[in-house]
Amino acid sequence: MSSPTSPLDETRPTVGFIGLGNMGSGMTRNLQAAGFPLVVTDVRRESADELVAGGARWADTPREVAASSDLVITMLPTPKIVADVAGGADGLVAGLPDGGTWIDMSTSVPEVQAGVRAAEEGRGLHLLDAPVSGMSVGAADGMLQIFVGGEAEDIERLRPVFEAMGDPERILHVGGPGAGYAVKLMINQLWFSHLVATAEVLSVGVAAGVDLGVLRDALVASPANSTFVTRDVLSILDHGDYDEGFAIALACKDLGLSVDLARSVGMPVELSSLVEQIFRRARASYGDRAGEMTPVKLYEELLGRDLRREVHA
Numbered sequence: 001m002s003s004p005t006s007p008l009d010e011t012r013p014t015v016g017f018i019g020l021g022n023m024g025s026g027m028t029r030n031l032q033a034a035g036f037p038l039v040v041t042d043v044r045r046e047s048a049d050e051l052v053a054g055g056a057r058w059a060d061t062p063r064e065v066a067a068s069s070d071l072v073i074t075m076l077p078t079p080k081i082v083a084d085v086a087g088g089a090d091g092l093v094a095g096l097p098d099g100g101t102w103i104d105m106s107t108s109v110p111e112v113q114a115g116v117r118a119a120e121e122g123r124g125l126h127l128l129d130a131p132v133s134g135m136s137v138g139a140a141d142g143m144l145q146i147f148v149g150g151e152a153e154d155i156e157r158l159r160p161v162f163e164a165m166g167d168p169e170r171i172l173h174v175g176g177p178g179a180g181y182a183v184k185l186m187i188n189q190l191w192f193s194h195l196v197a198t199a200e201v202l203s204v205g206v207a208a209g210v211d212l213g214v215l216r217d218a219l220v221a222s223p224a225n226s227t228f229v230t231r232d233v234l235s236i237l238d239h240g241d242y243d244e245g246f247a248i249a250l251a252c253k254d255l256g257l258s259v260d261l262a263r264s265v266g267m268p269v270e271l272s273s274l275v276e277q278i279f280r281r282a283r284a285s286y287g288d289r290a291g292e293m294t295p296v297k298l299y300e301e302l303l304g305r306d307l308r309r310e311v312h313a
């Protein structure tokens with residue numbers, strides 16, 4: 001974790017950052033704390049107030065961000081928005097110098113950067129995909145897991161930037177261009193599948209008369225254990241927290257991209273498709289901004305009670 005008070009460091013490259021939401025706000029705070037000069041933009045001007053007060057420069061367009069920085073990071077909701085921010089006269093690609101660097105840390109797809117690579121051949125641009133895991137709390141704590149697709153020498157060159165935002169032990173080079181996106185989508189797919197499966201068995205067990213805490217502890221001690229059962233489900237069981245730091249609209253976006261990826265490589269994914277539909281049902285029931293874990297509520301409604309463990313002091 002970075003100290004929140006490190007001074008601006010002139011020897012650090014200037015980082016351009018676009019997308020100051022649940023994730024980008026914590027990531028930029030940590031970059032700033034590590035001494036990286038920042039140039040930032042977002043469609044919500046107010047999202048930069050704190051950073052600007054801390055010395056960051058505001059830019060009106062992605063192009064200006066790229067033209068004023070040594071490297072640019074995007075942390076945006078969807079592939080369409082990444083493409084909009086990258087392209088066009090005011091887009092970041094137009095502002096990158098020849099040989100410039102763009103790291104997309106959004107959960108997205110390779111097509112956008114692949115299109116840029118094809119159209120800008122000869123400019124020597126360095127494009128990396130580096131999506132993350134760790135939720136908004138990991139972004140705030142500078143402890144994200146980062147899955148980087150791209151050239152090994154670029155990743156080593158950029159390691160201090162990644163280390164300001166992520167856990168140094170979990171900054172992984174997972175392959176060439178696009179590999180980071182694929183790894184990230186598969187991680188989310190499996191985690192969301194764990195969530196649905198766990199909600200299902202907890203509800204059935206409780207309906208069958210087993211105490212929720214006893215059932216969860218038995219699962220932890222069993223071969224069916226997972227990180228979700230050990231750790232992540234406790235935010236619901238103990239605190240009724242469905243993680244509004246990650247909107248279900250974005251979770252549905254990720255699941256859609258995951259199923260699309262399977263389709264594009266010709267792999268049938270019956271289970272993934274079903275999990276996607278359950279998430280879409282929860283989004284329709286509870287709204288776009290509901291937390292990513294609200295599919296559990298669908299089961300709680302069927303059960304007729306919330307899944308809450310009695311916490312003993």
Ligand code: NAD
Pocket residue numbers: 018019020021022023024041042043044047075076077078081084085105106107108132133134135136245246247250254
């Ligand atoms: P968010 O919606 O909170 O933030 C996105 C930011 O982008 C907002 O500040 C928004 O105003 C800005 N934005 C939207 N369109 C823009 C445009 N055209 N130009 C400039 N700025 C624009 O989303 P988030 O939760 O921070 O997620 C960002 C990315 O990270 C997504 O791809 C998401 O799937 C991924 N992700 C999120 C989490 C999480 O727990 N929130 C975890 C891992 C990965």
